[in-house]
Amino acid sequence: MSSTSRSSAGREPSRRRPRVLGGDGVPTLATVADEAGVSRQTVSNALNNPELLRPETLVRVQSVIERLGYSPNRAARQLRTRSSHLVGLRFEPAQEGTSNALMDRFLHSLVEAASRTGHHLLLFSGDPADPLDGYEDLLRSTAVDAFVVTDTYAGTPQAGFLQDRGAPFVAFGRPWDDPRADHAWVDVDGAAGARLATEHLLDQGHRRIAWLGWERSSRISQDRRSGWEAALREAGVDPVGLGVRLTDNVDAARMAAHRVLEDATVTAFVCASDTLAVGVLHALAERRVQPGAQVGVVGFDDSAAAQVTWPGLTSVRQPLEQVAVELVRSLHRVLGHQPVEEQGRMLEPTLVVRRSSERGWKP
Amino acid sequence: MSSTSRSSAGREPSRRRPRVLGGDGVPTLATVADEAGVSRQTVSNALNNPELLRPETLVRVQSVIERLGYSPNRAARQLRTRSSHLVGLRFEPAQEGTSNALMDRFLHSLVEAASRTGHHLLLFSGDPADPLDGYEDLLRSTAVDAFVVTDTYAGTPQAGFLQDRGAPFVAFGRPWDDPRADHAWVDVDGAAGARLATEHLLDQGHRRIAWLGWERSSRISQDRRSGWEAALREAGVDPVGLGVRLTDNVDAARMAAHRVLEDATVTAFVCASDTLAVGVLHALAERRVQPGAQVGVVGFDDSAAAQVTWPGLTSVRQPLEQVAVELVRSLHRVLGHQPVEEQGRMLEPTLVVRRSSERGWKP
DNA sequence: CGGGAGCAGTGGAACGATCCAACAGTAGAC
DNA sequence: GTCTACTGTTGGATCGTTCCACTGCTCCCG
Structure with a gap:
């Protein structure tokens, strides 16, 4: 109802036409804004800071979102916020016969725990001869927000590399005797x-x-x-x-x-x-x-x-389910640049x- | 060197400063272009259509890319090209005791096969009660290019849903007796x-x-x-x-x-x-x-x-390794909108x- | 009654890549 | 000498979102 004055430059009428519908018919923020009679920013706020909107406006916008089946475009969001909501995990080539069945259960738990905070898991692989292969590229291209590192046996360089690189990550496995290590970790006793x-x-x-x-x-x-x-x-x-x-x-x-x-x-x-x-x-x-x-x-x-x-x-x-939950919790703290209250967390097996x-x- | 005329409104001098270095010191296309003395488009071509450049220009640009350690920002690329180079796979909660150890080997193979074509695997989970949960959201937000569907037992609705939705996907598992199905698949005999x-x-x-x-x-x-x-x-x-x-x-x-x-x-x-x-x-x-x-x-x-x-x-x-390779090959055909030469491919076990x-x- | 604070909402700019139309320069044809 | 074709390169616009500075408006207080 509240029709406010809408200023317009008015110089060149049809040049800057705000695209209101994505090419494939996928609704965008502008579509929703147009439909709800508000500005793009208001729709954005409805999604990210709902408390900023008047309740009635919020309801109106939300119903349009629902009706059109709108989800924000991840790429655009990622570009602007510099956060992909993806967590990278290097998935090593399987060695048959060894107990990587562990990995299966862990992976399930991790996917689930991550999804509860709106994150997805990105699996990548790398040259088996180079334990660092793949990480650098994902970092440079800002494809992931953080990594989960699973093999922190003595001598594996991933944790040290990521730490030196200033990349956010959490390790499943304590840093053992590396005195330089001061990254977050979760491990089982x-x-x-x-x-x-x-x-x-x-x-x-x-x-x-x-x-x-x-x-x-x-x-x-x-x-x-x-x-x-x-x-x-x-x-x-x-x-x-x-x-x-x-x-x-x-x-x-x-x-x-x-x-x-x-x-x-x-x-x-x-x-x-x-x-x-x-x-x-x-x-x-x-x-x-x-x-x-x-x-x-x-x-x-x-x-x-x-x-x-x-x-x-x-x-x-x-307790792999619990490990996954703790890893994700840790990840959140690391990404939120919150003071790390505890560097590592040791869980008890049964x-x-x-x-x-x-x-x-x-x- | 090539200082071209730079038009400027002149009202406020330092408003439109072309950002040449990303906020965190991460090099961007503009950084590389500036350093190599060419335009952004030329750098882009060096990466995506190298045959368009004169050999000496190509070498010069490539050496700058190498020196700066530049990788194109995935979000920006994804936004423009509408392609994320991600393949979605819903990772079902594990049922203990059943032979989902199969999944482990398959997943490894798939990650590897996909990475050979520059794709990564995105794992997501969903409400166990709703086999379609998760797919819709990833589609709407254009987070993945395609899906791999693994459970095509009789009665699972994923394939039908994605097909109706017009979403690109490949199934591991033949469509059995569904006469409506005409999607790509790979299966083992x-x-x-x-x-x-x-x-x-x-x-x-x-x-x-x-x-x-x-x-x-x-x-x-x-x-x-x-x-x-x-x-x-x-x-x-x-x-x-x-x-x-x-x-x-x-x-x-x-x-x-x-x-x-x-x-x-x-x-x-x-x-x-x-x-x-x-x-x-x-x-x-x-x-x-x-x-x-x-x-x-x-x-x-x-x-x-x-x-x-x-x-x-x-x-x-x-032959899960081979299944993975065939799935990725199929995916490529589906994504490239090439005529599907064969709808399904049956592999022989040993x-x-x-x-x-x-x-x-x-x- | 003037002015500062607070609220709901606005439009423009930016993120970093690719698409597009246009450009200078060269070569070849008439 | 001009016209056309072609090659390599250019600057501007664009993808869809969020950040930023700002505008009306109301309220409250001195």
């Missing part, structure tokens, strides 16, 4: 997980509990191992000679388990991954030893394999008990 | 896969080979089953009474296998999924029957579970033989 596993086996009456982990260079494995070791010591069991290091591979674990089982006093295994635990199960099958009933086995990651393997593999489960560690179980 | 599996077991000397599949409503299962049935008939074996339908679940398969094995003449199983095959392995373990040596088992999808399960599960492997089907094997 591997030591606590291994401790859970070990204490569970101790509860089942096991004493001499072996550890199967990765090479010494893996900080993740060292971390988990420390939980096993501490739990054993607290129970008065000497862990010396019970720890084995090998590559993350079913067959390597199978053979290692055979060697360990030569020592008849060993009655249980805690493993740094489900892959290794599955290898132990293979060895038990070959020795015709009942998992659970005779020898307890616990894996790590609660992968799909753990869930379907016979007779059911007890495993430490990472133990999913299945029959491979249930002593009472008989097939 | 399930019947051929089941035939491979069945013939392999026949070669191993098995005759009465059972089928474990999903409910009758699943077209995918029906398709695979038809391959098993045909192979059996050609070998002169009557498949009647050898087929079982159940839900895709380890325990359901385990119990079904027990029932089937009451009939002592059955010596092998072909399954519509690895999940079902793992269930059969569980049943065999409970009966203390050797997989492979006594009863042959073949699964479908070559999931991580198949690869680590003891004693190794023979499985039909889908059989990965492991010990669960090797008759000679002894533990």
Whole structure:
């Protein structure tokens, strides 16, 4: 109703014709503004700062938006605000056989968590030989607002690179011993997980509990191992000679388990991954030893394999849904340039008990 | 060098200053043009139509681009060209236990294939109750160039919706019996896969080979089953009474296998999924029957579970890398509005033989 | 009654790329 | 010598949004 005076330069009548409908018939801000009898800015405010509008104007604009099925053009918005609402994640080429099933669950959770704050996930790939490939280009072209970095094993340069570059990112994985690192991170407490596993086996009456982990260079494995070791010591069991290091591979674990089982006093295994635990199960099958009933086995990651393997593999489960939520929360703080109240956040894993560690179980 | 006359209203001298450096110090097209002593359009041509430039100009511009580390701003380009170089994929919430490990391998392949043509993958999620949620919004806001649709089981409305909407997309999965469908698709020949599996077991000397599949409503299962049935008939074996339908679940398969094995003449199983095959392995373990040596088992999808399960599960492997490549190729044709030379493309699976089907094997 | 504050809303400019029409310069044809 | 064709390059306009400075208008206070 409130028809205000509309000033017009009036020099050249048909030169500057405000385009009111996009080329393909897609409505734009101008379409909505025209239809609702307000200016473009008012429509923009209706979307981004609704509290600035008088309630009745807001309702009117919103109903036009609804009726026309208008959504703001992402490219235009991105160009103006310099924010794409996209989060980049480099998706490494899969290595078959290893437990990247973890990735699947994590990815789902991340997509969902991000979408709750209006963000989408942009997957990209890069030259496997160059762990930094792809990042630079997305940064320069301002295609993403931030990155999520997933592999922060010792020696991976992504976090350092992005930090030096001044690019916003959050890491899934603590920076371990890099003293220069001061970026946001979220991680799961591997030591606590291994401790859970070990204490569970101790509860089942096991004493001499072996550890199967990765090479010494893996900080993740060292971390988990420390939980096993501490739990054993607290129970008065000497862990010396019970720890084995090998590559993350079913067959390597199978053979290692055979060697360990030569020592008849060993009655249980805690493993740094489900892959290794599955290898132990293979060895038990070959020795015709009942998992659970005779020898307890616990894996790590609660992968799909753990869930379907016979007779059911007890495993430490990472709270990936919660990790995703925390990552997104962190991302928001980083992007909002808010003071980072805490640099990192450590989450607690849980133990999913299945029959491979249930002593009472008989097939 | 070329100082041309610069028209200026003259009222306020410093109003129209052509910004040559982005706010954050990020170089823009204008920066490069200025530095190379050419116009913006020439730089743009150097990137998009290099053949239009004189070779020496091209080299000069390229060296400046290299030196400044310039990449065109994606938002600006997207706004002007109406193309985001993003491909949307709705990433469904994971259902634990089912074989979406397939998805992991597929996703990797797709990201890689897409990146080879300069496209990135945009993952989004939506209300699980509404299979169309999310698509509309991305279309309206012109956030993606196209979609990849992965679940085209009977009754899923995505393909129909996008087709009616006139949105570009490619489906992984044939349109089955929808006569209205005329969109591009890529699929794997399930019947051929089941035939491979069945013939392999026949070669191993098995005759009465059972089928474990999903409910009758699943077209995918029906398709695979038809391959098993045909192979059996050609070998002169009557498949009647050898087929079982159940839900895709380890325990359901385990119990079904027990029932089937009451009939002592059955010596092998072909399954519509690895999940079902793992269930059969569980049943065999409970009966203390050797997989492979006594009863042959073949699964479908070559999931991580198949690869680590003891004693190794023979499985039909889908050529997902090739699927991804074909999908991207199709997408290109669809986006380029080229005449679609073929509407769909059917790829052949392969059989990965492991010990669960090797008759000679002894533990 | 004049003036500062606050409110709802306006029009122009800007983001950084590409599209477009036009331009200078050269060569070839008449 | 002029006209046409062609090549390489140019400046201006444009895509759709948000930022910015500003305008009427009302209200309140001294």
